[in-house]
Amino acid sequence: MSALTPAVAAFLDAQRLGVLATVSEQGRPRQSVVYFAREGDRILITTEAGRWKARDAERTGWASLCVRGDEPPYPSATLAGPAGVQRADIALATARIAQKVMGLDEPPEPQTDAALAEAGRVILAIDIERVGPVSYIGT
């Protein structure tokens, strides 16, 4: 069974930006604004292998994403779960995020995995295990 209700899934699909949180080596929260896409019960974020968000996710195996709408009453949902970094076979996922960032009806032509590897791109994926707090989103 999905961890997401249809309403939360639809909300996530309508939003492009979220705040990613990971935990640093010092045990402190680290946050940054990211574009994301949802694929079933997974959140996909494109980043570079050397960024702290990727390193934290690999080291700790966990990440959180908080997403809110831009207009009152500011609906929001926070998701968390096991997280990790994918280096191979990321062309389609990267194109899916690019589609969402650019607001296209279809994903753009995917780059090759080789080109993405050359550029140091990786996918940070979160398997949604915990959902909440959720505010101002119907059921």
Add this chain to the structure above:
Amino acid sequence: MSALTPAVAAFLDAQRLGVLATVSEQGRPRQSVVYFAREGDRILITTEAGRWKARDAERTGWASLCVRGDEPPYPSATLAGPAGVQRADIALATARIAQKVMGLDEPPEPQTDAALAEAGRVILAIDIERVGPVSYIGT
């Protein structure tokens, strides 16, 4: 010297919502959407003593807040620093946050500290020590 540039300070004062991140007892990030006010180099958030955000801040002594604007290009700033919970003398700070939530020119009539204590209200305060990432905010 302030940790904030005038541009980041002005950005924060123009926003009402942020995403708070703390670290749980399990060492995992916990996030939630909060209203906040700035007082110099401090971020003030009103919450209840029993909430995890207050307990995490007290236990770990650290918190992070990520704030973004609601319109493209979505300016944002992430702030972090030593954090804790104040239980006494919180009437003025609580009124300052209420002013910002309600968009008033002046703070509303403060509740008494006794009434706030009765309701279990506390102030979660972050002393801004680290600023960044900052995106789409001038200097």
